[in-house]
Amino acid sequence: MIDKRKSEALFEAMPPTGRLADAVSQSIAGALLEGRIAPGEALPSEGEIAREFGISKPIAREALRQLAGVGLIHTQQGKVARAKALNGEPLDRFYGYAVRSSLKRLREANEMRRVVETGIAQLAAERRAPEGIARMEEATQLMRETILEPGGFTECDIAFHLGMAAATGNSMIKVQMEGLGSIQREVSELFSRRSNRTKADWEHTIARHEAVLEAIRAGAVEAARASIEAHYEAADLASLEVAGDPGPGGPRA
Structure with missing residues (x-):
């Protein structure tokens, strides 16, 4: 007291x-x-x-x-x-309700996340806080250990992006990224559930994360921006294309 x-x-x-x-x-x-x-x-x-x-x-x-x-x-x-320790839990709850309510909200939320994370990747490359880079490295290693395991891979994906936020050294950005967890989880799970996804697809996803990590680790701001944009174009936006048939409990348009 x-x-x-x-x-x-x-x-x-x-x-x-x-x-x-x-x-x-x-x-x-x-x-x-x-x-x-x-x-x-x-x-x-x-x-x-x-x-x-x-x-x-x-x-x-x-x-x-x-x-x-x-x-x-x-x-x-x-x-x-x-x-309580400062965290993004209230935002995460809000976005969780939003992205599960309709396909339109999921698309809007993911678009917002893409804009936010582009800036985060650039700042992370400028500041390169060691704790964040270590978390990104660990997450990419664990991704290789969870190939073909959608649940485990999704958690590694989320951990990677939280590490990217930590690499900025900005506590408010860390909270914001925690708040985006529901959006990332929904998109990652949709992508991972594609029936035609091959092991090579999983490996390409890991390679895109490694490209982001390498750019940030090297302090290459423009490369970090380009890498995260490429990641979104190849992964998140593709996953939304299959969200039109979400299956039981998924978001509806």
Whole structure:
């Protein structure tokens, strides 16, 4: 639990205008995002928050509800709220609903992902954070071990793109890429489920990932952009062509 004596320095002053619950949640969010409250750490109680900000307990409760809704804290009835590690889970849930709702939404989401990841690949080539490159290398190796295994291969694919985000050294990009996981999983699974996919097709997919990795590892910004574009043209867009016959539970146009 946070030391009550430190609570005054914990939160920034509320802005003078706007809804009280919004202002309180923004102040607490600032403490969470800047690391003044660590993941897993308990927040002050509703009563303590109310006293700190000079508000009622229902307003404090609403502020905490807002923070829980965007995934910054975990709340449970009868227990104090706790900070969560910053991640893309709320975005991932939203995109999951969207891409499973219709083929149109899947196409739109994948188009958005393509635009986003092109920029990510370029920034990753500029910065080349070692942790991200190591994760990309591990993912490509595991892809070779999961050839012809759609489920395992999809998870390796997702891990590769998360590694690419980590290679930028940008925490907001990492969260965004985590949020795109549902889109990537749906597209990758569609591609992997094609009845006419050969082992050579799987190997070509790995080769495209290795080309992206090599460009980023070499710091070749333009090559990174070209490689990720080529990957999309050959893989993701092809998979959407077979999405018109999604099978049970798949997205419908």
